[in-house]
Amino acid sequence: MKQCFFFLSVLINSPKGLGNKIDVYLQPLIEELKELFSIGLQTYDAFTGEMFTLKAALLWTISDFPAYAILTGWSTSSGKTCPRCVGDTKSCWLKHGRKFCCIGHRRFLHKSDRMCKDKISFDGKMEWGEAPKLLSGMEMLQQLDGVLTEYKKKKRS
Numbered sequence: 001m002k003q004c005f006f007f008l009s010v011l012i013n014s015p016k017g018l019g020n021k022i023d024v025y026l027q028p029l030i031e032e033l034k035e036l037f038s039i040g041l042q043t044y045d046a047f048t049g050e051m052f053t054l055k056a057a058l059l060w061t062i063s064d065f066p067a068y069a070i071l072t073g074w075s076t077s078s079g080k081t082c083p084r085c086v087g088d089t090k091s092c093w094l095k096h097g098r099k100f101c102c103i104g105h106r107r108f109l110h111k112s113d114r115m116c117k118d119k120i121s122f123d124g125k126m127e128w129g130e131a132p133k134l135l136s137g138m139e140m141l142q143q144l145d146g147v148l149t150e151y152k153k154k155k156r157s
């Protein structure tokens with residue numbers, strides 16, 4: 001997570017969101033990543049003085065929620081927005097902001113954490129609930145499959 005290893009792949013300046021048109025911008029990056037993952041690239045290692053096959057994979061992306069929705073197909077416009085809490089997302093509607101706000105993340109803290117008792121900084125309530133269980137790899141894939149199916153349905157209509 002050092003800054004020298006960060007790689008800004010795409011920066012799109014647009015007065016409006018691109019929506020699904022972002023695929024056009026990402027297509028060259030995706031093709032390159034596929035090639036780097038499956039075939040690799042002969043690269044010089046300055047430390048050993050030898051050539052090696054460099055392979056690459058995309059591990060994480062950092063984006064705001066609207067971009068996250070476009071990239072993953074995850075709906076960020078409902079009350080079940082949080083990608084960590086998924087179906088156990090706690091949210092409230094912000095009347096003046098006219099959007100959902102994810103709440104209830106103090107349940108991830110240790111019960112002795114002072115923020116669990118803090119009413120003033122949050123919604124006027126203490127929070128002691130249990131954090132949603134971590135999904136196994138298979139459960140994540142099943143969930144992703146469901147999200148992709150829903151995304152494809154929406155895209156067709």
Ligand SMILES: [Zn+2]
Pocket residue numbers: 082083084085086089090102105
């Ligand atoms: Zn959450």
